[in-house]
Amino acid sequence: MTLSTPVLTPSTLFARETLWQSWLDVEATLAEVQADMGMIPESAARGIRAVAVLDRIGVDALEADIRITHAPILSLTRLLAKAAGKAGDYVHWGATTQNVMQTGRILLVREADLEIRKILASALLLLAEMAETHADTLMAGRTNRQHALPITFGFKVAGWIEELSRSINRLEGGGRRLFALPFGGAVGAMHAFGPQGRELNRRLAARLDLSELLVPGRSNNDLFADYIVQQSLLAMTIERIASELYLLMTQEIGEITERLDDGTVGSSTMPHKINPKYVVRVLADAAELRNLAAPAMETGRSSHEGDSATNQLLSSVLDRAIPLAWEMAQRFENLLARTEVQAAKMKDNANQTGGAIATERLMMLLAPMTGRSEAHDLIHHAIEHLPDPEITVTEALRKDSAILAHLSEAEITAALDPAGYCGDSSAIARDAATVARRMAGGLKSRSSTSSSDVALID
Incomplete structure (x- = not known):
């Protein structure tokens, strides 16, 4: 319809x-x-x-x-x-108020859902391009906000793609459950329609392109709550991606920037400042939407066969959540389109520790000769207290006699090159780009099809 x-x-x-x-x-x-x-x-x-x-x-x-x-x-x-x-x-x-009000809202939510899918498809294509372009762009992998192991930026984006894919799948499931006809008369048993009640429900659902409910009552608020919770989980994912981008924009890190239009003003007070503009709106939207999960779940606590109090709350939460999800998706897509990767800065940061970021590789080369624990301790003790701050980790390890007893200086130097120790980062990034494009195609192809279609990814 x-x-x-x-x-x-x-x-x-x-x-x-x-x-x-x-x-x-x-x-x-x-x-x-x-x-x-x-x-x-x-x-x-x-x-x-x-x-x-x-x-x-x-x-x-x-x-x-x-x-x-x-x-x-x-x-x-x-x-x-x-x-x-x-x-x-x-x-x-033979109808009742909530039959019409809830059905109308479901139809409008479905229209928004189709638009959100289109926007997320475009976001996935931007992420796919990012992952593929930077499949080999060296950067520091970070755990607990400290350098961990070398990765590529494409690998980081691959993680975003996979998590976003899961969020989209959850949203798809929530939509399939929500887009059902809540039309059952006064309490859900089709009293006013006699023996034709269930057939009327079936035909009306088909005409509206909605699925059927066995009990099409007025207290099925869990379906709305479910969908809003899935939107909140989408917000959580988008917030995580935007938060990482925001952190990487920090001046001391400088690995990501936003492409701003000419004439954009960073600060009214400090002429030198160029503040991020797009990421902050995404973060604000995502935080607000994520926090609507709790009131959405309150709406499922309706009593008996109908409860106006929970329905009033439900309308209020829907009025905030669905438009907010739509706006958040639009702003997220815009942010990705304006994201610029500073590859040279990523490489500089990955090399900042003078080879320490790749010491796991050196440890694994030593391990067959010394045992893993001994290899770990040899390297740790060699760099724990560098005698001269001008000496890099690589230089210190190349001169350590305990390590030289097993490996040559050339082998030590090669092992500590971050660019040579990125694991499967490149392959994972390219595979993720393929996944993102396939999912984007599925989202776009479903932009005008029935809400009862199967999930995008099994």
């Missing part, structure tokens, strides 16, 4: 008028399915569809009526029925 709303944006997704029109779309589709089943006259369905447009109902009139009734769907169906004339006798036939 195509919604009758204008082009959606993060700011208009759950705007008042957008929501109202989504409810009108649901009411009109319900009438059409009921007419197909002989539950209401076909002329009634045509009449309802013809006026199920917000401009025909009147925004001001609807707003005024809602202020009186405090029941938006009651007001909407009352004005829809009035606009439809005789056909209006069949508006909202």
Whole structure:
């Protein structure tokens, strides 16, 4: 089903008028399915569809009526029925408020989900290019924020790609579960429709391109909570990637910069400063979205067959979470497009320890002759207290008699070259680029298909 709303944006997704029109779309589709089943006259369905447009109902009139009734769907169906004339006798036939409100919101969330997928596909392609281009770009691998072993920047990006892929898969699963029809009448058992109830649910779900629920009740908030939690996990991943980029932008590290437009001002006070502009917005969005997981889970604690208190909370959380996820994805893609890798600085930093970053390789060369523990201790003691700060680790180890008893100076020097000890970094980076492109293709191909499709990656 195509919604009758204008082009959606993060700011208009759950705007008042957008929501109202989504409810009108649901009411009109319900009438059409009921007419197909002989539950209401076909002329009634045509009449309802013809006026199920917000401009025909009147925004001001609807707003005024809602202020009186405090029941938006009651007001909407009352004005829809009035606009439809005789056909209006069949508006909202057997339905209840939450049936329409939740279904409308699900349809809007699905529209946002499709846009978020497209943006994440573009982000994956940018990461794929980054991983492939820098598959052999030497940098320091860091654990506990200290130099650990040499890697390539492409390898680091490969880790981002794989984690982002997992987040996308989780989001895909949350979407498949959420995009189901919560239309079961007053309590979920289709009372008002007699023996045709479940068939109506099946046909309406098919018309709206939603899956079916065995119990299409009003308290299935876990489906919404699940989806928001998956969005929060996506935010966690994007936040981790952006945080690493932000740290690598630190002036003392200088391995990443943002490409800024001419005329960008770094600081109003300090003329010399060039502050990062794009990464900080991503980090702010991601932190806010990540923290919506907790209130989302509160919405699943609804009581019995319906609970307005949890539904009010759910609407509030959805209104914040889904547009925020959309904006975060857009800003993340923009950040990646403006990320510039300073390969020379990465290489300089990797060589900063004078060969110490590759001492594991030297240890493993010594180990067959001395045993691993002895090899570790020989190297550790040789560099623990360098006699002269001008002497590099490589120079100190080349002169250590205990190590020279087993290896030549040339072998020691070669072992301590960081560029020669990056493990499978290059191959992993190139494989990750392939994975990212394949997943991006899957995301783009599903941008206009049914929400019930299979997962992107098994």
